[in-house]
Amino acid sequence: DVKVTQSSRYLVKRTGEKVFLECVQDMDHENMFWYRQDPGLGLRLIYFSYDVKMKEKGDIPEGYSVSREKKERFSLILESASTNQTSMYLCASRSGGSNEKLFFGSGTQLSVL
């Protein structure tokens, strides 16, 4: 079965810190995604990537950047963390075919103090 691994389950950071969230998938999927999930707002797409070194902005990219240097790894970067970035962050991947489902990592609960 597909495995999507996020490096941390819980993270606590201070305002202004640079934060790296790492995600690795083991199924050679072309597409990878970063979402954040907040109560009442559901999952919102931050960035996605359809190939190595390629990235596309999602619906809420402000305050975030991403890196995809290798196919299996997609990193989310908070250049200067702020309290409104406290959230559950979910990484997902899928293969490139149509009607293919998303596989999610177990999530990182980030708290910015």
Add this chain to the structure above:
Amino acid sequence: RKEVEQDPGPFNVPEGATVAFNCTYSNSASQSFFWYRQDCRKEPKLLMSVYSSGNEDGRFTAQLNRASQYISLLIRDSKLSDSATYLCVVDSTGNQFYFGTGTSLTVIP
């Protein structure tokens, strides 16, 4: 207007009941449709894809109505283990999934 809208519930139903969730989407060109299940403090997991002709998987039936732009999920003979949040997911562009905010279901003994 949101891409995908769901009634957040909560739905509290007794064991054995039948419960139905609906979800509407705004982009008529949407290509793929899914229902995901999310347990408390866990990641979403695929429950089932939704096909144009409708599809069934055990106690779960999914329907798609393209003309009215809604999808539905029917759960028959509800079990305690069905308690979760059900997310409606629409793939509008072939590579951008839009999620509903989820419908909370609690099955009561």
